[in-house]
Amino acid sequence: MLTDEILDKYEMTVGIECHVQLATETKLFSGADNDARDKSPNSVISPIDYGLPGMLPVLNRKAVDLAIKAGKALNSPIAHVSRFDRKHYFYPDLPKGYQTTQMYQPIIEAGMVSFPLENGKCVNVRIHHAHLEEDAGKLTHSGEYSLVDLNRAGTPLIEIVSEPDIHSAVEAKAYATELYHLMTYAGVTNGDLYHGNMRFDVNISAALKGSAELGTRSEVKNLNSFRSVERAAEYEFRRQIELLEKGEKVIQETRGWDDAKQKTSSQRNKEEAQDYRYMPDADIPPIVLTDEEIDRIQSDVPRLPNEWRAILKQLDLDYPQIETLLYAENDYRGVIDILGMIENVIDDSKKSKFIANWNVNVLIPLLREPSFVSTDIDYFALESMIYELVEQNKLSSTNAKLLFRELASLDKLPNVESYATDKGYIQVSDEDTIILIVDEVLHEPTSKKAIADFKNGNEKVIGFLVGQVMKKSKGKANPELAQKLIRERIV
C-alpha cells in the first residue's frame, strides 16, 4: 500500500505528445475527403493515399495555414523554412512504407502553453516543437486475418511535443484540456475527441524529490480523453513508485490504457524500437513563409482562452464560471456562440457582465438539461431584450429566468415585451400602484410584529414585508421599489 507519506517522497514528471487532426476539407497530400466519419472502409482514399506507384504528394496549403494558426495558439514562432521527411517502417496501415512527417525542420518552433489551475496556480508548459504529418490507416484484427481501412491514411495532423514540465495528474489533465481549447479556438481542429481528433501520448516518470535525474519513463499511448490522461498519469506514477519502493526497476516501454479496467498494461519494449531511417522527402519542396504571410494567416485567429480568461475576470467571473464558459464555447460551437455573445457587447461593461453571467447561470445550465432541445432562435437577441427589460425594472430576476426558459424552446422569437406582459411577467414599478399594496400589507395584523421589530432595529424583517408585497402583487411588484416604499412608510 502506498501511503501519502511514500507518495510525497516522489515527484511526477510528465511530457505529452498530442496528435491533432486538422479541420481541412481534404487530406494532407491528396484531394480525398478528409472526413472519414461513418464512411465505409476505403471509400475516401485516392491513389496517393494507398501508395499507388508513380503517385506524388501535393501539399494541402490549408493544412499549412492551420499549422500556422496552431503556432500562434502555442506561442511558437513559425519557421520561415520547414521541410518534410520520411519515417520508414513496414506495417499494413502505412501504404507507402513511410510516414511523411517533419523530423528535422518542423513548421512550429519552441513555444509555451500557460493555463491556470483551480487553486490559482499558473502552469507553464514549454512546447519543444510541433510538426505537420500524415495519419496512418486503421487495422481491424480478426482471428484469421486483419482488415485494412485507409480512410484515415493521409489525414493531416500536427503533433505537439511538450517538454517534461508537468508534475501532477491534475496538471496533465489541465494541459490536455488547454491544448483542446487552444486548437479548437484557433480553428485548427474540430476537436471531436470521440472520433480521435485529438490523441495523447503521455510519458510519465517518477523520481525522488530533489533528485537531479529523471526516473525511467513509460509511455501510455493513444489516450483520447482528458480524464484518461489524468487517470493514466496517476496510475503509472503509483505503479512506478511501487516498483521503486520494492527496489525494482521501471522498464522503459510503451503501455496501453484500458479504460474499462482503469489500468495500463505493457505493449512493447522500447529497446526493440525500430530504426526509422528518416530522410528528407524530395517530392515536397520546402515550405517557405514570409512574416507577412504568417501575420496575415494568424490575424484570422480569434481570441484564445487566456485572452478570454482576462476579459471574463474583468467581468467579475470566478475560475469555475470562466472555465464553464470556455468549455461551453467548444461544446456549442457552430450551434450557439457562447463567447461571441459577450464579444458582441464587449465595450458595454454592464451589458457584457449581464450576458456573461446569464450564459453561465441560465443559458448553459438550460442547454445541459437532457430534455432541452435547442432551436434556431437568436439567443443573443433574446438575452439582449431580457437585459433591457431588467434594466428598465420591468422584469424581476426570477421572472426573467422563467421568461427565458419559456422563450428559449420556441422556434421563433415573439415580441418579448408583449409576451412577458401577456404572461404577467412584467413587474410593476409604478409607485402609485405599489404604494397601494404596501399600505395594504402594512395594515394587516400579521405585519404588526414585523413593523415593531424593524423599528427596534431588526433590519432583517424588512424581507418579510417585501415578501408579503410580492405575494400580494403576484410577483409583479418591483421588490427594490417595494422595499424603498416600505421603509419610507414605517419611519
Added chain:
Amino acid sequence: MTNISEIKDQIKDTSARQVVEKAIKMAKDKSEYNAILNLTEERALIRADKVDSGLIGGKLAGVPFVAKDNFLAFGAPTTAASKMLENFDAPLQATSVEKLEAEGAICIGKANLDAFAHGGSTENSAFGPTKNAVDMEKVAGGSSGGSAVATALDIVPFALGTDTGGSIRQPASFNGVVGIKPTYGTVSRYGVVAMASSTDTIGVLANNIADVELVMEIMSGQDVRDMTTLPDFFKVQDKPKSNQKIGIISDFMTDGVDIEIRDKVNEYVDKLRADGHTVEEVSLSMIEYALAIYYIIVPAEISSNLARFDGIRYGHRANSVKTLAELYGKTRDQGFMTENKRRIMIGSYVLSSGFFDAYYLKAQKARTLLINEFNELFKTYDALIGPVAPTTAFKIGENITDPVKMYLNDIMTVPASLVGLPAISVPAGYNKSGMPIGLQIIGPMRSDASLLSLAKSEETKQWINQ
C-alpha cells in the same frame, strides 16, 4: 532512320491505322531484341482508327511511340520489368503519356528496362535483357534500353524514357540515337514509377533533334500533381546563340575513356570551333566524388520509394506465409531482382541510425559542393561537353557479376543528375567495330532548348546507316 515528319507524311498518304499496324508488325518481327515487353495493340488500333475518322487530332496525330515500362499507361500492364508488378494494370496514366495522347500520339507498347530502372544495361529486367540495336551480342545500355533499341530499330520514331543517373543518355549513346535528360522538374514525374525522387527525370529518345524538341515541347510544363515541376520554360529555339563559350570536361577525357570515344569528342569540338564557338578545357574538382555521392543518395531514395511494394494492396504477394514479417520478406524477395535488393540494402544501410551522418548527410553536403562548382562554371560557359560513357556498348553478361564495374559506366552521366542539369546525348559516330559513340552536352538549369538548338546546328547524319 524514321522521324516524325516522315511518319506524318505516311499517315497522310495511307492511314494512321496502316502506320500503327506497320509499327506493331515491326515490333513483332524484331521481338528477338526484347525491346518491348508488352504491346498495347488493341488500344493502339482503336486510337489509330479514331485518328483516321478525325476524332483524335493534334501535332502527333497517329504517330506511334513506346513508353518505358515504368510509365503508367493503359492497354498493357505496367511492370517496371519486375515480377513485383508483372500483372499490374495502371488505373491512370502518367501526365507525360496523357499529354502526348492529347496531341494524338499512339502508344503501341511498353519498353523493356532494368527492373525499376536500376541498372545501366537492361540486363536486370525480370523478362530478359534487351539486345543492342547494332550488335545483338551487346547490351542495349540502360535502364531505358528497350526505348533506345525500339527507336534505333525504327519501330517507332520516338520513345519515352526516364533518366535518374544516365538511363536515357547512356542507352541513347549505345544505340546511336538522340536522348535528353531535361532539367530536373521540366516534365512531370506523375504516373512514373519512382526510383530516386531527387534525380528522376522524364525524357525522350528519338532519331533526330527536331523530334526531341517537338516531344519535349508537348511533355514539358508545370503539373499541379508534381510539386517539383518548374514553371513552363521550354521553348524551341530557331537557331543557337552564336559564339558560344563551351567547356570540354577534361576529367572525362582521361586514359580511362576509350581513345576512339575521345577522338569523336575532339572531332565534335573541331566542328564547334569551325562554327565560331570557343571551346576550352575545364575541370571540376568535385566530379571524382560524383559517383560515390550518387551511389549513396540514390540507393537511399530507392530504399524509401520501393518500400510501398509490400504485397498488401497491389502487385505480387507471396503465397503460404504465416506471419506478417514473412509476407513482407517473401513478397519482396520474390518480386525484386538482385540489383533492386542490393540498392535497397545499401540505401537502408546509409540511412540507418549511426550511419546517416557519415554517409547520407555527408553525400548531400558533397552534392552541394558539386552543385556550386557547376554553377560557378556556368557563369563563364554556355555549355559543357564530354563523352556519355567511358566505353561503347559492352557484351551481354560482361559486367553483370561486377556491380562496381557496372556502376563505373555511369561516371559521366551522374554529375548532371545530381545537380539537376539538362544533358543531352547525341550520336558522334561509330568506333572501328561499328558500335555507336555518344557525345554529351550539359548546360545550366533550364538551358534544355538551347542545348538542343546547339546540337541541331551540328547534327549530321554522316555516320548513320554505314
